Amino acid sequence: MGIFEPFRAIGYITTGVPFTVQRLGTETFVTVSVGKAWQIYDCAKLTLVLVGPQLPKKIRALACYRDYTFAAYGNSIGVFKRAHQVATWSRHTEKVNSLLLFGEHIISIDVKGNLFIWEYKGIEKNLAPVGHILLEEKFSPSCIVHPDTYLNKVLIGSHEGSVQLWNISTKKKLYEFKGWNSSIHCFVSSPALDVVAVGCADGKVHLHNLRYDEEVVTFTHSTRGAVTALSFRTDGQPLLASGGSSGVLSIWNLEKRRLQMVIREAHDSSIISLHYFANEPVLMSSAADNSIKMWIFDTTDGDPRLLRFRSGHSAPPLCVRFYGNGRHILSAGQDRAFRLFSIIQDQQSRELSQRHVSKRAKKLKVKEEEIKLKPVIAFDFAEIRERDWCNVVTCHMDTPRAYVWRLQNFVLGEHILTPSPENPTPVKSCCISACGNFAVLGMEVGWIERFNLQSGISRGGYVDISEARSCAHDGEVVGVACDATNSLMISAGYHGDIKVWDFKGRELRSRLEVGCPVVKFVYHRTNGLLATVAEDMILRLFDVVALRMVRKFEGHTDRVTDLCFSEDGKWLLSSSMDGSLRIWDVIFARQIDAMHVDVSITALSLSPNMDILATSHVDQNGVYLWVNQAMFSGVSHVHPYASGKEVVSVQLPAVSSKEGSEPENEESDHPHERQSQNKDAVSSPHFSHQIPDLVTLSMLPKSQWQSLINLDIIKVRNKPIEPPKKPEKAPFFLPSVPSFSGEILFKPSDVNTEEDKDTRGDEAARSMRKPYLPSPFLELLQSAVEMKNFSSFTDYIKGLSPSSLDMELRMLQIIDDDDLQEPEQRPELHSIELLLDYFIHEISCRNNFEFIQAVIRLFLKIHGETVRRQSTLQNKAKKLLEAQSSVWQRIDRMFQSSRCMVTFLSNTPF
Secondary structure, eight states: OOEEEEEEEEEEOOOOSEEEEETTTHHHHHHHETTTEEEEEEEETTEEEEOOEEEEEOOEEEEEEEOOOOOOOOOOOEEHHHEEEEEOOOOOSSSSEEEEETTTTTEEEEETTEEEEEEEETTOOOSSSSSEOOOTTTEEEEEEETTTTTTTTTEEEEESSOOEEETTTTEEEEEEEESSSEEEEEEOOOOTTEEEEETTTTSSEEEETTTTTTTEEEEEEESSSSSSEEEEEOOOOOOEEEEEETSSSEEEETTEEEEEEEEETTOOOEEEEEETTTTTSSSEEEEEETTEEEEEOOOOTTTOEEEEEOOOOOOOOOEEEETTTTTEEEEEESSSEEEEESSSSSOOOOOBBBBBHHHHHHHTTOOOOHSSSSOOOEEEGGGGGGSSSSOOOEEEEEEESEEEETTTTTTEEEEEOOOOOOOOOOOEEEEOOSSSEEEEEEEEEEEEEEEEETTTOOEEEEHHHHHHHTTSSOEEEEEEOTTTTEEEEEEEEETTEEEETTTTTTTEEEEESSSSSSEEEEETTTTTTTEETTOOOEEEOOOOOOTEEEOOOOOOOSOOEEEEEEETSSEEEEEESEEEEEETTTTTTTTEEEESSSOEEEEEEEETSEEEEEEEETTTOEEEEEEEHHHHHHSSSSSOOOOOOOOOOOOOOOOOSOOOTTSSSOOOOHHHHHHHHHHTSSSSSOOOSTTTTTOOOOOOOHHHHHHHHHHHHHHTTSSSOOOOOOOOOOOOOOEEOOOSSSSSSSOOTTTTOOHHHHHHHHHHHHTTTTTOOOOOHHHHHHHHHHTTTHHHHHHHHHHHHHHHHHHHHHHOOOOOOTTSSSSGGGGGHHHHHHHHHHHHHHHHOOOOHHHHHHHHHHHHHHHHHHHHHHHHHHHHHHHHHHHHHHHHHHHHHHHHHHHHHHHHHSOOOO
């Protein structure tokens, strides 16, 4: 694997699969499909609570029961307990289209009419179905429902328009309804017994009495398209909600048998599911436009209002950029929406408001899509002025003006930037100055104009006198950029001319010729490099100050879609319609990594910390995140001098960060949290070799090694103020323990005789002279010294708390100071000698410097007197002193040199 690995996809809310709703206690949850995974939302606030694992194929049907989720994908059905897949049902030979929760069973139907009955209780032991029904050959099932109070019976609709009633227990067809000569799309059982609502492809809703096979009433949608979803209200109001393939939501009054209201702009695409909450005036709807909405009927006229919703792009994004220190992503899509996604908390993702679109559309009696701004083709932002005024500017497709946005309030700004050339043409490029005060717009006709963002007033245009039309370029302005000091403005024309302007004076300073038409352009303010890509698919880097080309990269075989610099300017990332993403090292002038995806990348952005890469793809509505593994694991997958010519094929990131084949490996939703969870596996990066003369730190919290130094002070501070008090009245009887014989036995600790006291004294004396038993601390230390590999022992003591490490060191303390005993007979002295060898090695290698200094101080505080008395330990202590002095003198010289330099620079007159 290369530098970036798939992490997860964001921006997906739901797809074209009906959701399932279930109530657990006092809370209600909805399970939706997002391609090859499923998600569960809490209906109270539509917050995401659980994401299922990635499946091999797209989900086609869902069902839920308590902690179990059943998902049909391809010919199989996956059974999940929370996020863990516990079983797979795979008796179908065709694609499964429908799932129905039926008591203690799940009913599944495939496209060929095979109906299987599965029992999910005790599923780990039995994976075979408990029943099978083969429907008629000319009966293509489309939907299934269980009519209330109909024991062991289900109603199955078909694409041919007929309806059949089956007994699941006896596996017999009880009755066949003639139907309505139109394909049946949905069923729903009504609160009234024996009555079901049927939605057909011809736009009609039929309420049918099953007992008498009679039509109760028929409703017809006013808009074209099929009826795709139905739901009855259950709080006493006789209302039926129906959704159509045109996105229109209709509410029918069953008592008056007429249409009560229509929500024409409920969704931008076909409505997939509708559900009235039990005994509540709340309706939930989902559609293929990647949104879930909840409507509440609490107005005086009975019309519903939007209560809450979750939505993403309903069309593929065109531009993506990281914003806010890499925690958010700005995304503009073909659906005319401008969105802000959070990569940490999904609840913070939202669409930027375009100021009362719904009200204006309702007032003008037009669609919301006609009121919204056209799709964004380019945008720029400046975080420095977020709290002062509008800090985002956008260019829109075929629009001769640019719009500003106030990101602090997530709304469209009050100013509209309208350039004033002789012939108004669409704005093609834009940028905001580093100070955040000015916006520069480039137009299709070649005109460039500067605006003040605070007032929205034009501050003049950039004109090249040599041009015949008095414009900046003789053709479309591909890109504009400003440097970090507001001294230069750089622009690129389609015909291959790059011009450098005086920002304030608006005069042309210099120009460069690329030699072929330029199609893309990106500028890095810190290093002053300008990256361009032309129609010949070659990337060229120019030094704006030196006015010459400094790098040239070749490798793409199709149109380059986007460019992006890393924050430090050392990497240049490029994507192409050939499906490749290439990373170029600017310093070494070579490609260091390349990967290929099945769906071509249309836009990309690298976070300021260089830890996450965001991409958008052709015909994909989400934003895909790739994680830089070298940033989290400490191990680089690419050699710094590698050529990177090999292109590795990589799968797109999944909605879930977990793989379906390994559901037990639960991971967090953010790579920073995932790193902390894997701390046991990778506590700290171990390098195969250390850079000479480099002092490394332990990366431990400051409080951990400082507590070793001040442990006595901490113990005194935490000592209880008062000793524990005795009970006021002691019991008069002696404590006893029960026995099988019924006799009362006194505890030995309560009845003490003189003989017992003498015996306990002898045992205590023997315990002081018992053989020395090594602890894990000493075993690891001895093996580390023998193998000359101290990394395992270092990790062990770094994992101990300060008090535990203090106890381990005090266990080596010599209590019996019998000078007549030989040193060889004292195992404590040998352990202290091993510790001194360990300290000498670590100090000489300059590893874990601050932690080892704290441990040495604690060691000398406990065993300093022992080291002074023993001649063998004194020699080791002298070696430790020499190693300590040599290392510290070098560090001290570096500190003093830096201190002198800072003092000198601070005292200079300039």
